[in-house]
Amino acid sequence: MLLHAEAVALALITLLSAGPASAALSVARWTARAPRAALVLWQAVGLGGGLGVLTAGLTLAAADLDRHWLPGVLAVPRRWRELGIGGWCGLALTAGVGVYLVSATITSALRVQAARRAHRQRLAMLSQELPQPGRDARRDVPIRLVDHPHAVAYGLPGFRPQVVLTRGALEALTDAELDAVLAHEQAHARGRHDLVVQPFVAWARTFPFLPPARHAVAAVGLLVEMLADDAALSHSSAPDLLSALGKLAGQHFDVTGQDGRALRRQLQTRVTRLAADAPQVLPRAHAALVYAAAAAVVAIPPAVLLVS
């Protein structure tokens, strides 16, 4: 009976993670004051939500075979003939969701790799490496210059990351603004922010019918931008970063529809944050609470299962 109650609780954790928790986290305002802690909490909510549904199914199967969780789970391979309808449904749930999640994550990662390879190939044809005097080959990411009047700056992540600038960006930005943009992109590359965003993109594509997954991608994307902005501020001044944002955003076209609104909101949040008189930082104790919550979301359900 206890195990059945736990299976229900685990399924609830998944529903809460995918629903209200994600929704609350994507509109929370404190995240802008502690982007790193917020990202860790997002990852915990994602992981906890996934583990919830996977273990819920397993727990249903275990409940058919034993009064305790671990012996019940371990008995499944040998005594599967004794499983009732609930146990079979549980196993099907775990296997189905597991296969779906794993294959979607792998497919998405492969698709992203292929798109990056294609982009890298095209870029190699159309760009020159920009000489950087005094570049530390181990620390600094190489910069490639594309001869195009439209001002754009971006990074190509991976084992050998590159930062790409257009001639338009070089012409539009002052040296100080350019330094700020480069520091921002270097932070993305060094922090492997692509790996942070990747699972959320994979899940959003796996569950395109769930709006929270889409909101999570937008929220995590924004937090990663904030991290890179913060890193840029350790080398550059906020006014330089702000004016660089303004100049490059001005080059963007009038983006319409939902994405356009999301983009403008994202830009607005970053500008407000950078324009604040003093950096807004969450008090240490609050940040510690966020980390503790993240650890709890991931660790408590398995701990409870193991002792029950």
Next chain:
Amino acid sequence: MTGRGELEQAVMQVLWDKPGGVTARAVVDALPERSLAVTTIMTVLSRLARKGLVVRDERIRPHEYRAAESREDHIADLMLDALGQSEDREAVLTRFLGAVSERDTDHLRKALGRRQRSA
């Protein structure tokens, strides 16, 4: 021209400058560094053909090569990618600003093309 990438880029540049199609020998002659062997260039051309960047016309002897797409089209595609037109656009590249949606592709393509010509 040191690396393989630079040589490929130089060969593409020759093909982009001669959209009508050229032989491997003509590519060698057009390269600033003329000491390269025709076989080297043919290897590069086959590699580019495999990547889909170069089209080989085998009806003519010697074979003629031309770029599959103009330089302008390539750059426009690169910029569309950079501005977020690809699938999984949030994950493929990191951007200084966000990415725009697929719905705006036509708008963007037109604008990029226009800017390209007026530049």
